[in-house]
Amino acid sequence: MNATPYIPTVAGPPAPLGPTANLAIIRPNNKPPFDPAPVGAQLALLAPVPGFAPAALGGPNWMGVKVLGDGTYGSVQLWEWAGPAAQRPVPDKIAIKVSNLPTTFLREEGRIMTALNAAASQHVVRLLVSPATIITPAMAAAEGLDDANWLAPAGRVRRLIMEYCPQGSLEKLIAMRQLRNIRFEELTLWRIFECLIDGCAVLEHGVEFVNNAAGVATIPPGSHAFSGPLDPGVVVHFDLKPQNIMTGDRERAGHSDTPVCKIGDFGMSSYVNRNSPPPLPTWAANQQFRGRGTPNYFAPEQFSDRWNHSDYVTGGICGRYGTKTNIWGIGQIMYERHGVRIMKGQYRTDLWAPFESELQASIPFTPVTIRGHPPAGRVFGTEIQYVASPPLSNELKDTIQQCLYEMPLNRPGLLTLKRRAVNNIAALVAAGARPEGWQNLNRLEPLVP
Numbered sequence: 098m099n100a101t102p103y104i105p106t107v108a109g110p111p112a113p114l115g116p117t118a119n120l121a122i123i124r125p126n127n128k129p130p131f132d133p134a135p136v137g138a139q140l141a142l143l144a145p146v147p148g149f150a151p152a153a154l155g156g157p158n159w160m161g162v163k164v165l166g167d168g169t170y171g172s173v174q175l176w177e178w179a180g181p182a183a184q185r186p187v188p189d190k191i192a193i194k195v196s197n198l199p200t201t202f203l204r205e206e207g208r209i210m211t212a213l214n215a216a217a218s219q220h221v222v223r224l225l226v227s228p229a230t231i232i233t234p235a236m237a238a239a240e241g242l243d244d245a246n247w248l249a250p251a252g253r254v255r256r257l258i259m260e261y262c263p264q265g266s267l268e269k270l271i272a273m274r275q276l277r278n279i280r281f282e283e284l285t286l287w288r289i290f291e292c293l294i295d296g297c298a299v300l301e302h303g304v305e306f307v308n309n310a311a312g313v314a315t316i317p318p319g320s321h322a323f324s325g326p327l328d329p330g331v332v333v334h335f336d337l338k339p340q341n342i343m344t345g346d347r348e349r350a351g352h353s354d355t356p357v358c359k360i361g362d363f364g365m366s367s368y369v370n371r372n373s374p375p376p377l378p379t380w381a382a383n384q385q386f387r388g389r390g391t392p393n394y395f396a397p398e399q400f401s402d403r404w405n406h407s408d409y410v411t412g413g414i415c416g417r418y419g420t421k422t423n424i425w426g427i428g429q430i431m432y433e434r435h436g437v438r439i440m441k442g443q444y445r446t447d448l449w450a451p452f453e454s455e456l457q458a459s460i461p462f463t464p465v466t467i468r469g470h471p472p473a474g475r476v477f478g479t480e481i482q483y484v485a486s487p488p489l490s491n492e493l494k495d496t497i498q499q500c501l502y503e504m505p506l507n508r509p510g511l512l513t514l515k516r517r518a519v520n521n522i523a524a525l526v527a528a529g530a531r532p533e534g535w536q537n538l539n540r541l542e543p544l545v546p
Contacts (some may be wrong), residue, residue, distance in 0.1 A: 109341070126323050142236055158184070159191070171196040171203075175261060191225060194257040199246035203229065203254040206363045209332055214305050219352075220296035222343055222361035226258040262343035264356050267430070283489055284522065284530045285414055286431070288498075291518040292358035293342070293427040298511050300332040300360070301420040306515050314515045321371075325345075328371060333418050335365040335389040337426025339433060344540075353366055354532030356539070365389045369418045376409065376416030383416050396425040397477075397503045413504055421505035424514070428500025432478045468495045473507040492521060 155404050158180025165173040172193065178189040196203045213221050231252040232242070237529030240255070264270070267289075274281065281289075298305050302320035308317045321328050334341075337360070344356040367386070376383045387399045401414045409415040462479045464472050468491075478501045481494050496517060502508045509517075 129191070141383070161193075165192060170185050170200070176216060188225075188260065190261040190263070192261040194258045194259065194354055195374065196255055199242075199244050199249070199253050201251065202364055203257055204231075204252060206366070207254050207257050209363045209366050209368070210259075212303070212329065213299055213332070216293065216299045218258075218299045218305050219345075219357050220292050220305070220359055221299050222262065222359045223260045229254045229257055246402060259361075260346050262359060262361075264344035264346065266340050267342035267344055267358060268339035269540055270356075271339055271433075273540055274537065277537065280488065282533055283422070283487075284525045285533050286489075286493060287518050287522045287525065289357045289358055290353070290427070290431055290493075291515070292352075293360070293430060294511055294514045294518060296358070296360035297420065297423045297427060298515070300334065300423055301511060303329075306512065314512065314519060316512060330368040331371050331420050331423075332363075332366050333369050333420075333422050334360065334363065334364060334426060335367065335377065335386070335422070336391055336394065337423060337430060338391055338394045339430055342430065354535075371419065382507070386418060388418070394426070395431060396422045396505075398422055398425075398505060401503070413506065417505045420511060421508045422532060424508045424511065425505070426507070428497055431497045432481055432501065448544070464498070467498055468492070473502060475503045475504065477501045490521075492517075 158178060159174050159176045160179035161174050163175040165175055167173070173192055174193045176191050179183050194203065194206075199480055207224060207227075209227070210222075210224035211227045214224055216228050230236075232247050233256050234248060236242075236255070242255075247255070262353050302316060302322060302336065304317050304319050306314040316322065321330075323450045341360070341362040342360045343359045345359060367389075387395075387404075390399070396418075397414050398417050401413045403409050404415050406412065417527050462477075462478055463475050464482070466472065469474075476498055478498065481497060484494060488495070494511075496514070499507075499509050500514075
């Protein structure tokens with residue numbers, strides 16, 4: 098039987114075509130359009146800034162690229178060099194703090210930062226244009242600042258031009274490690290603690306500690322404490338918290354394994370008498386400092402219920418602002434690194450700052466011992482003792498605990514803390530403690546145009 102031959106009803110595949118011609122590369126605009134229209138801090142990125150950068154920073158060839166943070170009074174922005182590559186200055190990225198209101202806040206903050214610049218410390222955020230530029234009539238006209246208060250006789254500052262810290266804040270680092278469920282190792286914690294101590298030394302003495310012939314940290318001769326009647330006093334920060342501690346790249350001088358921590362945002366800061374005089378003579382005058390800072394980060398000198406007692410002037414707590422107030426602040430920061438969001442596994446996760454409310458502010462606790470001795474008084478944040486040892490030593494926990502004494506005079510001095518940090522870092526290294534991987538300490542800087 099003859100089979101009928103198969104005849105396909107559909108034509109075969111077409112002959113292959115030649116290669117597709119290359120199309121033009123589509124690139125995004127340097128600045129994508131805003132939708133909705135830019136407002137507030139975003140507008141400040143798009144507008145030119147007349148005369149804000151001196152010749153030392155390359156003149157006006159800068160471009161605003163990112164809002165780093167904003168609030169009621171203004172914003173902080175990242176600006177990058179946009180001029181010829183051959184003229185690129187160092188640094189080529191700067192942070193600019195801009196005020197929206199014609200207040201004296203930035204002028205006073207700039208004055209303090211200018212004074213701190215003299216220390217050339219890597220543990221304090223530097224003011225790059227120092228002293229800060231006072232607004233002139235020409236600058237006010239160019240920027241459309243029609244409020245006459247910008248040209249007040251005392252002078253107003255619109256911008257502070259500061260060093261840019263690409264790693265962001267300590268708050269961001271804590272959050273990153275929380276998401277990765279990674280605790281801070283003790284060696285890392287002591288190194289960060291030492292950074293905070295060094296920064297506070299600049300606030301107290303105008304310079305960092307130096308080593309004597311025996312290699313022991315000591316107060317240098319250039320300290321403001323030895324200036325007699327010329328002593329400007331102590332800078333009390335009043336707002337020490339992880340958000341105001343900036344982290345930079347590794348510095349080879351003592352920071353090869355951890356990011357350098359820098360104290361920043363001096364908007365609440367003020368000079369006070371070095372000898373911590375009693376509170377001001379009137380109740381109304383005392384209130385000027387009680388509300389400075391951030392709730393949950395106030396010091397007992399501000400929040401103590403002793404303010405409601407008739408002996409608040411002589412009680413030794415209320416209004417006793419000074420370097421011990423800064424020590425409380427860095428103690429809280431170190432406590433928070435243990436007790437808030439990074440206590441995973443062996444760590445507790447249900448703690449906050451040493452107090453959360455007015456109720457907690459009135460119930461400090463007296464522990465049994467601190468560093469093997471009876472306590473000097475009542476302390477806050479005793480929950481840190483719940484952290485197991487190991488992973489954290491009793492020495493570190495007790496040192497943080499001492500910073501949180503209710504009575505300022507009971508807190509250790511900065512020189513004591515500096516020597517203790519140096520000794521414990523050396524002991525850990527000698528015992529074989531290894532630094533953490535940089536991938537767990539380095540926050541990648543977001544891409545910008």
